[in-house]
Amino acid sequence: MTCSEALARMDFAVDAEMAAHLAGCAACRDERERREELRHRLRDAVRKPMETAALEQLVRTRSRRNGGGYWVMAAAAAVVAGLVGWGAYEKGYSPFGNREQEEFLASVSGQVSHVMRVGLVDHLHCTVFRKWAKPAPPLEEVVKEMDPKYRPVALLVSQQMPPGYQMFVAHQCRAGGRRFIHLSLRNEEGKVISLIVTRRQDGETFGGAPYATAHRFQLAGFETTDFLGYVISDLDEAENRQIAQALAGPVAAFLQTVG
């Protein structure tokens, strides 16, 4: 066997002929070791652990709809956790441990489409699961967490909101490997409204379904060439749509200026 023939068969199982060649050819032996090492490194890179607890819960919840006693029990537990969590959220503090967060996330986000879930998951992580000071600090303090180039959008949004709402979140954040601009406001009754913006990824669009409901959250989406925008609140559907329609134009215009 020549080195050229050995190289052509290098990626496959070693037979007797190949073994004999490798035994006598240091260059081909090195090559084989190099390729083996590369495979090991690829395996290690891909096999890094991923957080999948929320997804597991979501799978169980969705499967429930297809019957099965076990799934019913698991999903019921998730719903109970969600309701308990929601009650505490209504009281103004975050009661969620990690497991409760995952279960609540799974039970709520499973009710909407992929593209809606992108914004909803961020809303849940930043607005529902985190604790925020009450009352909120003044707007100029809240926006200090934001990159200065995005701060004008906070002012723009606060001007478009119904009376009585105060901004308590204004920051850039990450969830599910994506970056977001996130603004949230609430009123004295504890009603919360979020505006969330993220860059569009290939093929993402709200298409003919820019509105959705999940649990008590109302979602309305709008999109530009480069961005997806979400208004997510616990107002009623008509109010949420109205706010989204009021915000879509000015926010899209602002996003064009920042690129």
Add this chain to the structure above:
Amino acid sequence: MEYVMTEQAEDHPLPARETAGLSVEERFEREAMPHLAELTRSATRMMGDRTRADDVVQETYLQAWRSFSRFVPGSNCRAWLYKILFHCVHHYRRKWFRFSVMQPMDDYVEATAAYTEPIPEHLTDEDFLTALDCVPRDYRAVLLLVDVEEFAYKQAAEILDVPIGTVMSRLSRGRKLLREQLAEAGRQMGYGGADR
């Protein structure tokens, strides 16, 4: 759609006695659910992002659940799930990306078998993942199944529903493309001109 694997050798099968007397729900929990994490990582590499991967994995498990009563206890649940996963990946892409993507030909033969450039040790796991993501989808699928998840060629062929020869040619081509991507990444980081 019904998913059938003719290769019945489970990597680490649950002995039939361990699942005897369990309900379908309990068997699904014990046999299928433990593979969710690895299916998610494969789906992430195939779909390009975690959100889409989660969608595909959910659909995979939903389909698996619907046909689990026909699954033979003790047979290869992992390979069976992968077969459903790749079917779902294919359909998801057809649904969301309604344009045709030029794929290199399958009958690729290494025309210029040559020694490879050593891959710089400084490359990180992230560099490897980026390089893998640049490998065309069909080749990436084989790399994931054979090199990462360590399926036999025959199992990979059944999962992807292609002849075993196609798996081998895609594997060879895919590895070469990956090496080229990594070498290029190394050059861009200033580790080029390796010592050969």
